[in-house]
Structures are given as structure tokens and as C-alpha cells.
Amino acid sequence: MNLRKKSGGAALVFSGSAANKTVSNAKFIWMMAASVAGFLLALLANAFFPQAAHSAAFKEYTALGVTLDMNGAYRLTLALLIALYAGGGIFAYFAPSGRAKYAKRAAFLFALGAALALWDIFGTKLSLLPQPFFPGPAKIIESFLIEGGYIWQNTLYSLRLFAVGFLAGVAFGIGTGILIGWFPKAYYWVYPVLKTTGVIPAVAWMPFALTLFPTPFSAAAFLIIICVWFPVASLTAAGISGTPKTYFEAARTLGAKTPYLVFRVAIPHAMPNIFTGISTATAFAFTTLVIAEMMGQPGGLGYYINASKVWSAYYKVFAAIVVMAILFSVIMRALELVRGRVLRWQKGMVKS
Amino acid sequence: MSVQPLPIGGLGIDAINRPHIDTSAKRADIARSENPSPSSDGEILKIDSVTRTYTDAEGNTVEALRDVSLSVKRGEFVSIIGSSGCGKTTLLRMIAGLDAPESGELVLNGERIARPSQKLGYVFQQGSLFPWQTVEQNISAGLKARGVYKERKADVKTYIELIGLTGFEKSFPHQISGGMAQRVAIARALINNPAVLLLDEPMGALDSLTRADIQCKLLELWKKRNTTMVLVTHDVDEAIFLSDRIVIMTPRPGKIQGFISVKIPHPRHRGGIEFLSIRRDILEVLHLARANPAPEYMI
Numbered sequence: 001m002n003l004r005k006k007s008g009g010a011a012l013v014f015s016g017s018a019a020n021k022t023v024s025n026a027k028f029i030w031m032m033a034a035s036v037a038g039f040l041l042a043l044l045a046n047a048f049f050p051q052a053a054h055s056a057a058f059k060e061y062t063a064l065g066v067t068l069d070m071n072g073a074y075r076l077t078l079a080l081l082i083a084l085y086a087g088g089g090i091f092a093y094f095a096p097s098g099r100a101k102y103a104k105r106a107a108f109l110f111a112l113g114a115a116l117a118l119w120d121i122f123g124t125k126l127s128l129l130p131q132p133f134f135p136g137p138a139k140i141i142e143s144f145l146i147e148g149g150y151i152w153q154n155t156l157y158s159l160r161l162f163a164v165g166f167l168a169g170v171a172f173g174i175g176t177g178i179l180i181g182w183f184p185k186a187y188y189w190v191y192p193v194l195k196t197t198g199v200i201p202a203v204a205w206m207p208f209a210l211t212l213f214p215t216p217f218s219a220a221a222f223l224i225i226i227c228v229w230f231p232v233a234s235l236t237a238a239g240i241s242g243t244p245k246t247y248f249e250a251a252r253t254l255g256a257k258t259p260y261l262v263f264r265v266a267i268p269h270a271m272p273n274i275f276t277g278i279s280t281a282t283a284f285a286f287t288t289l290v291i292a293e294m295m296g297q298p299g300g301l302g303y304y305i306n307a308s309k310v311w312s313a314y315y316k317v318f319a320a321i322v323v324m325a326i327l328f329s330v331i332m333r334a335l336e337l338v339r340g341r342v343l344r345w346q347k348g349m350v351k352s
Numbered sequence: 353m354s355v356q357p358l359p360i361g362g363l364g365i366d367a368i369n370r371p372h373i374d375t376s377a378k379r380a381d382i383a384r385s386e387n388p389s390p391s392s393d394g395e396i397l398k399i400d401s402v403t404r405t406y407t408d409a410e411g412n413t414v415e416a417l418r419d420v421s422l423s424v425k426r427g428e429f430v431s432i433i434g435s436s437g438c439g440k441t442t443l444l445r446m447i448a449g450l451d452a453p454e455s456g457e458l459v460l461n462g463e464r465i466a467r468p469s470q471k472l473g474y475v476f477q478q479g480s481l482f483p484w485q486t487v488e489q490n491i492s493a494g495l496k497a498r499g500v501y502k503e504r505k506a507d508v509k510t511y512i513e514l515i516g517l518t519g520f521e522k523s524f525p526h527q528i529s530g531g532m533a534q535r536v537a538i539a540r541a542l543i544n545n546p547a548v549l550l551l552d553e554p555m556g557a558l559d560s561l562t563r564a565d566i567q568c569k570l571l572e573l574w575k576k577r578n579t580t581m582v583l584v585t586h587d588v589d590e591a592i593f594l595s596d597r598i599v600i601m602t603p604r605p606g607k608i609q610g611f612i613s614v615k616i617p618h619p620r621h622r623g624g625i626e627f628l629s630i631r632r633d634i635l636e637v638l639h640l641a642r643a644n645p646a647p648e649y650m651i
């Protein structure tokens with residue numbers, strides 16, 4: 001008759017299939033070797049493959065008391081990657097649950113290293129790729145040697161612009177969404193405006209924004225706000241108005257008044273929707289950010305790309321793209337963590 | 353396979369006194385008076401000539417309830433039973449203040465019921481727990497909504513123990529079984545100390561073993577706290593097992609057909625003679641005791 005389960009909810013949550021597979025010691029060591037072998041190959045290719053094209057010595061840079069040319073910096077980067085994955089492997093070796101996850105990545109990492117080696121050979125060593133449009137990996141890294149500080153400044157500018165626009169846009173969007181979803185009057189008056197203005201790509205407002213706002217920064221922030229506003233507001237509204245009546249009725253029979261119904265019933269119910277809106281908005285915001293920076297900002301990665309392009313410094317364009325890839329991935333990951341935390345009640349309930 | 357329609361209305365409790373029904377068995381009191389209310393002292397809930405109609409999908413006006421009157425004593429366990437569509441849930445929702453009657457009045461402790469409040473606790477059939485709140489948070493929802501959580505925080509633990517869910521405080525509703533979820537729903541309503549607890553087929557979606565388990569739990573809570581309970585059900589055994597009084601309703605239009613007092617002392621045996629005799633009576637009234645006899649004109 002005892003209906004209790006030993007460990008509560010945790011027992012009912014299915015863990016991923018990876019956790020059930022164990023990787024033997026010998027196999028895991030092979031996997032570790034494979035993970036770093038690709039990068040090692042790239043490193044050896046860079047060190048020993050003869051420089052066939054443009055064999056003139058590469059410019060050297062001194063920073064923090066170390067003097068490096070671009071190949072040196074590239075090899076240092078590869079060495080760091082090798083150290084990172086070897087370290088990760090040793091860590092995973094002693095944490096059995098991490099083993100399967102690590103082993104799964106081995107093939108991809110090997111391919112990545114091998115691809116870097118080939119790129120280095122064809123791009124830099126033999127210079128077979130059309131230059132200056134397709135620089136080798138070492139050349140891209142050289143951008144950081146030349147003006148790492150400047151790239152960092154531009155990255156911070158982008159990050160600041162993104163943070164201001166995105167956060168304000170999310171707040172504004174959730175606020176509008178609650179009004180539209182809760183009050184029929186707001187729905188009547190605001191929803192048509194949202195529906196027609198929301199589909200316009202935000203950058204179309206650029207000429208107005210640049211004229212109306214006192215600084216280019218505030219103009220770009222405005223563009224990001226309106227591009228985030230639309231998906232967040234419409235999905236929040238849908239989530240609020242889609243709250244099952246039973247929840248409201250249950251709350252009212254428990255003595256709840258309107259504030260509880262809005263903030264403790266409707267908004268929590270809309271949370272999954274709100275996060276769907278936010279992830280859509282994030283992609284829009286990245287696009288708007290870069291375009292806005294390319295068209296009229298005194299800084300930012302978009303500006304850096306434009307400024308480098310003018311000098312045909314395509315390796316710097318690639319460097320900015322690499323920074324964007326890292327920066328935007330980190331932002332996406334951070335948002336995923338927030339989402340997972342807020343929606344932890346859904347874990348095991350929905351397929352995701 | 354010809355399914356005969358049930359005779360519509362009119363037959364009433366008199367059906368029991370038809371010659372083809374054996375009346376020799378010892379049976380429970382069957383109130384047939386025009387005013388079946390218990391004496392007005394100790395009355396907590398009064399439903400006075402309540403009527404309600406609605407318009408169905410084809411635009412026809414349907415009488416969900418016609419002139420329904422009912423009085424419930426303090427501490428009484430009343431069950432409302434009837435086939436689906438007889439308006440029993442409509443009636444319960446009106447008692448809770450979730451719907452308003454078209455005419456007539458509903459009174460709780462001398463006060464007209466105008467809107468839902470914590471005085472009238474309501475347990476829904478299923479799926480009314482907030483999925484984003486843990487068991488603990490669901491149970492304390494009412495206290496938080498009314499701003500008394502701080503003073504009564506300790507009660508939450510008591511209620512979790514009372515329904516036997518210790519160890520599941522931090523679980524979310526989808527992680528516990530349907531039976532556990534209904535116990536949480538009952539605790540969530542009871543922690544508010546409602547004057548009347550309204551139960552809308554709370555065990556309807558559960559398997560029969562879990563249902564029996566929750567019935568015992570409910571009875572235990574009722575005896576311990578002496579809360580007035582009004583249960584809507586379509587399960588005859590459940591009604592007899594739990595109630596002091598059973599209200600039988602019939603559909604089209606929804607109205608009260610009769611009352612049956614159950615005077616069997618607790619704990620009741622589901623297979624006892626008296627139990628089965630009452631069961632038989634109710635099934636007769638609901639025309640469910642046997643396959644419908646073929647009408648005379650049938651060829």
C-alpha cells in the first residue's frame with residue numbers, strides 16, 4: 001500500500017542515454033589521444049611543413065616580454081587547445097559520468113585539428129587559396145597580435161550595446177505582453193500596432209533612429225529594443241491569455257486576488273513561452289547589433305569589420321567573426337542556463 | 353444492441369415503491385418529503401430555488417438546473433450523485449461562487465455567496481495543481497495569496513504529513529502520481545480552513561485502488577477536522593461509503609430527485625448488507641439496476 005518512492009522526483013527524471021554507457025579505461029585513453037591528435041597534427045604541420053610561398057620572414061611582435069611571429073602565436077594557441085582537452089580528459093577519466101560525453105567528442109575534435117592542418121598548409125604554407133580573401137589560421141591570429149587591445153575594446157562596445165538593448169527590450173516586451181494578454185482593452189489597441197510594426201526588420205528604422213536619438217549608441221540600442229520587443233511581447237501575450245481557466249479558478253477558491261492571478265498564475269504559466277520569445281529575439285538582436293554597428297557606430301565588432309574591410313584586411317574580418325562566434329555562443333549558453341533554472345519545473349515533463 | 357433512452361424526469365423516488373422492486377429488504381431511510389432540509393439550526397449552507405440555463409452549440413436553451421433547493425448541516429458529509437449532464441458540477445460551481453445562478457440564492461452562514469473565496473474550498477477533478485510550484489508551494493499557495501504565510505508556515509509541514517507526502521515536498525506535480533496529486537489538492541484547500549469543502553469528482557480520474565485509498569484518507573480528514581463536505585460523484589459506492597446524506601439528481605432539466613440518508617456507522621464495509629441495500633436503491637432510482645426492460649410496443 002505504500003505509494004512512496006524512495007528518492008522523490010529525481011528517480012522519475014530520465015537521464016540521457018550517454019550516462020548509461022560506460023567507457024573502459026583502455027578505450028578512454030585512446031579517445032583522449034584522438035582528441036588531441038588532430039591539434040598535434042596541426043601543430044607539427046605548422047612547425048615542419050616548409051613555407052613554400054612568400055618565404056620572407058614574418059613580422060614579430062612583443063607582448064608581456066614574449067616575442068612571437070604569427071606562426072608562434074598559432075602554435076601557442078594549438079598547444080593551449082591540446083592542454084585544455086588533455087586536462088579535460090584527465091578530469092573526465094576520474095568522473096565516470098563525464099567519460100561518455102568526452103569520448104563522444106573525440107572524433108569531431110580530431111577532424112577539427114586535421115582541418116586546421118590542411119587549412120594552414122593550403123592557406124599559409126602553399127598560399128593556394130586566393131589571397132587576401134582567405135588567409136590561413138595563423139594570419140587570422142596575427143590580428144590579435146597586431147591590435148588585440150583594440151579588438152577587445154570593440155568587443156566590449158558590442159557587448160555593452162547588446163546588453164542595454166537586449167535587457168531593455170526583454171523588459172519592455174514582457175511588460176507589453178502582460179498588458180495585451182491580460183487586458184482586453186490593451187489587446188484591442190496595442191496588439192494591431194505590435195502585429196504590423198513588429199514584422200518590420202528593426203534596421204529599417206535606422207535613418208529615423210540616427211536622426212532622432214542624441215547618440216549613435218542610443219539609436220542602435222533603440223533598434224535592438226524594438227527587434228527584441230516584438231517576439232517577446234507577442235509570445236508573452238499568447239502565454240498569458242492561454243492560461244487554463246482551471247488555474248485561475250483554483251487560485252480564486254484559495255482566496256487569491258488579481259495580483260496573485262497575474263504574477264503567480266498567469267506569468268509563471270507564460271514563462272515557457274516567454275523564453276521561446278527570448279531565444280527568437282536573441283538571434284534577431286545579434287543581426288541588428290552587427291548591422292547597426294556596420295552602419296553608424298563609432299565602435300563595436302561590426303564597426304571593426306567595416307573598418308578592416310576598407311583596408312582589405314580580411315584576416316581581421318575573420319578575427320572579428322571568430323570573436324563574434326565565441327561571444328554570441330557564450331550569450332546563448334548563459335540564456336540557456338537561465339532558462340533551465342527558471343523552467344526547472346518542466347524538466348522531465350516536456351521533450352527538450 | 354438497442355439502447356433504450358432513460359425515461360425523462362418524473363419517475364422520482366416513487367420508482368422504488370413499484371411492485372416489481374423488492375421492498376422487503378431492510379433499507380435506508382428514503383426521504384420523500386417536499387422539504388427535505390434538516391432543521392435550520394446547525395445549517396451552514398443553504399441553496400434556495402436555484403435555476404440556471406445555458407445555450408448549447410446549436411443555439412438551444414438547455415436547463416442545467418431547475419429549482420434546486422438543498423440545505424447542508426455543519427459537519428455534514430453530503431454527496432451529490434447523478435448521471436453526467438444532470439447539473440451536479442454546475443451546482444457545485446455555483447456553491448463555490450465560480451458561477452452565478454440565474455434565479456434563487458446560495459447562502460453560506462447567512463451570507464450570500466457572490467464570489468469565490470477561501471471559505472469555500474474546491475477540489476477539482478484533476479490538473480488544477482500549479483505545475484510550476486512544488487508540492488510544498490502548492491499547499492502553501494492559499495496562505496501566500498492571503499498574506500498569512502509567515503504566521504502559518506508550520507502548518508504546511510503538518511498538512512504534508514497529514515496526507516502522507518513527507519519526502520515529496522520538493523517534487524513538482526508531474527513527478528508524483530495522480531493519487532498523490534489529488535491528496536495535495538485536498539490539503540491545499542483544507543489548509544485554508546474552509547467552512548465547506550467542495551469536491552468535484554476528485555477521484556474520478558483515478559484507478560479503483562487509489563480511489564479507495566483516497567476515500568479512506570478523506571474520511572479520516574473529515575472525522576479529524578469535522579469540515580463540512582459536499583462531494584459530487586458518479587460513483588454510487590463512493591457516495592455510500594463516505595456520506596451522511598446522498599442527493600440524487602436527474603438530468604434534462606437538472607433537478608434533485610431525492611435524498612437518501614446513510615445511517616451506517618463508520619467504518620463502513622463496502623460489502624455489508626445495509627451498504628448493498630442502499631446501493632440497490634440508488635441504482636433503481638438511477639435506472640441502472642438492470643438492463644432496461646423492453647417496452648411493450650417493441651416488436
